[in-house]
Amino acid sequence: MSWTDERVDVLKKMWGEGQSASQIAKELGGVTRNAVIGKVHRLGLSNRAGSGGGKSAAPKADAKPKAPAKPKAAPKKAAAPREDEIQEPKTESASPAPQPKVPHARRQIIPAGQPLPPQPSANEISPEVLAKVNEVEKTAKKITLMELTEKTCKWPVGDPATEQFWFCGLAVQQGKPYCEAHVSVAFQPMSSRRDRRR
């Protein structure tokens, strides 16, 4: 595969959207995340920030401490036939319809000001974290039960008895079953919820 204009376009778009190199590589197909990263650098759009915020670019200074002397006895894997991708056995066929963008209309998350207690632990959590979760739930992928994998956030959102129910679906925080935001509300330190009035 070569970097055609269209492919570069997708690359730029996705990278701009904050997609990870591996995701982009998966989307494009025929390339590895390394290739994507390499291209990103060559295109000179490595840092996605640019915002004059506190996040300063890399303090590169001078880099050269790399070990130039690489023995590399004989680790040559020869031409490793990748093509593997042992991902989940999705409905892989030949349909060029990878990611449904979910063009659904904006369903209101909270139908009404009803009790709505099913939320696992949205009781006494720092308002900040709570707010963050709310944000996340708006940008969540809203996947269904069957779309859950070991790598998708399994945080339930909404009421299972209604149509307004889905799973977060964002990338999980490694070992955890939830994404970062939901991990923070799901795994409250005891100290925090210690003296629950009851």
Place this chain on the structure above:
DNA sequence: CCCTGATTCGC
């Protein structure tokens, strides 16, 4: 272990 991007360097 999973993942991320960054860099190097032979091709």
Place this chain on the structure above:
DNA sequence: GCGAATCAGG
């Protein structure tokens, strides 16, 4: 220019 191998984190 390309990207695998590697490095350096989280």
